[in-house]
Amino acid sequence: MKAVRTTAHIRSTVESWYRQHGPALLLFGIALAGDRDRAQDAVHQIFLKLLEHSDLERIAAVRTYLFCALRNTILTGVRRQGRDLALEQADGPWFESPNRDYVEELSVRRALGGLPEDQREVTILHIWGGLTFAEAAEVLGINANTAAARYRYALAKLRDTLSAKKGVVASERPNG
Amino acid sequence: MDDHRIEEYLKSFRPLSPAPLPRPGRQWRLVALAAAAALVIGLLVVPRSRRLPSGPAVPEPITIGSANSLLATSSSWKEAIDDAGFAFRSSREDVAPFSRSALEFLSQEDLSK
Numbered sequence: 588m589k590a591v592r593t594t595a596h597i598r599s600t601v602e603s604w605y606r607q608h609g610p611a612l613l614l615f616g617i618a619l620a621g622d623r624d625r626a627q628d629a630v631h632q633i634f635l636k637l638l639e640h641s642d643l644e645r646i647a648a649v650r651t652y653l654f655c656a657l658r659n660t661i662l663t664g665v666r667r668q669g670r671d672l673a674l675e676q677a678d679g680p681w682f683e684s685p686n687r688d689y690v691e692e693l694s695v696r697r698a699l700g701g702l703p704e705d706q707r708e709v710t711i712l713h714i715w716g717g718l719t720f721a722e723a724a725e726v727l728g729i730n731a732n733t734a735a736a737r738y739r740y741a742l743a744k745l746r747d748t749l750s751a752k753k754g755v756v757a758s759e760r761p762n763g
Numbered sequence: 764m765d766d767h768r769i770e771e772y773l774k775s776f777r778p779l780s781p782a783p784l785p786r787p788g789r790q791w792r793l794v795a796l797a798a799a800a801a802l803v804i805g806l807l808v809v810p811r812s813r814r815l816p817s818g819p820a821v822p823e824p825i826t827i828g829s830a831n832s833l834l835a836t837s838s839s840w841k842e843a844i845d846d847a848g849f850a851f852r853s854s855r856e857d858v859a860p861f862s863r864s865a866l867e868f869l870s871q872e873d874l875s876k
Contacts (some may be wrong), residue, residue: 605784614778630781682776695776714773746769 593641601637608653609634611715614681615654618699618707619661623679629660654716654726698748706741709734 609630616626633656637643646652681699684692699707705727712723713734724734830843837843 602784605781609781610778613781627781631785634784680779682778685775692776695773714770715778742766742769745773746766749769749772 597638597641597643600643601634604637604649604653605634608650608716611711611717612653612657614715615708615711616657616661617681618704618711619658620665625661625664629657629664632660633657648722650716650718651722651725654712654718658726694749698745701748702741702744706737706744709737710741710745713738 612630612633613623613626616629617623620626620629633653636656680689680692681696682692684695699710702710708727709720709723712718712726713720716723718726720735720738721731723738724731727734833843834840
């Protein structure tokens with residue numbers, strides 16, 4: 588009976604983590620793998636491994652652990668298959684766009700895709716993953732100051748790209 | 764747009780949710796189902812194939828002695844004939860593979876002599 592309770596407890600804990608962090612992990616996975624299916628598989632893989640763990644309490648920083656595990660899983664798979672990352676292959680939306688504006692969603696996706704990989708990683712981890720620069724740095728294996736610097740560069744580029752795009756989009760629409 | 768506004772703008776785009784987490788036991792269940800199906804099919808097919816004859820039965824030669832002993836032990840002629848398996852025995856003898864027909868033999872005869 589105790590074993591059943593423990594299994595149910597692990598399952599509910601892992602599922603709550605999945606609901607909470609799954610979307611940001613999938614986004615991070617797509618940005619890393621360049622392919623939605625591979626990212627989805629990797630996310631499932633790390634959570635299914637967690638279900639086999641009986642000592643979830645030992646995971647101190649859940650978010651950092653999950654993003655770190657996902658990054659290792661994807662990069663190990665990429666190295667094993669000897670393939671280069673090509674973000675252009677990642678078709679389909681990445682976001683639920685506010686007001687269902689698919690043009691804006693595409694603009695954000697392209698702006699993110701246009702960033703260098705190291706800047707894109709830290710941007711996704713900080714904005715959508717909710718990680719601090721110290722936590723993002725731990726995931727990426729870099730210094731916290733480096734993570735913060737990369738984020739500042741990325742944000743400046745995103746601002747320029749999206750401001751220009753927003754201007755174009757606004758001028759294309761008769762009512763604004 | 765300042766940094767704070769661009770951050771807020773980006774956060775307004777919410778990442779899509781991943782597909783539901785698969786149940787870890789489901790694969791094992793599928794494997795177990797496939798194994799059970801294979802077992803049932805095996806149990807249905809194997810006894811049937813065992814019942815099928817593997818090749819033509821070689822009839823035992825009937826001798827006068829064996830026919831006499833059959834007649835002595837059987838209560839009637841019909842039973843003795845059934846027991847000996849006459850009804851199912853082929854009457855055709857296998858033809859030797861190199862034997863020739865009479866017509867073939869005669870056609871090769873030199874009539875000019």
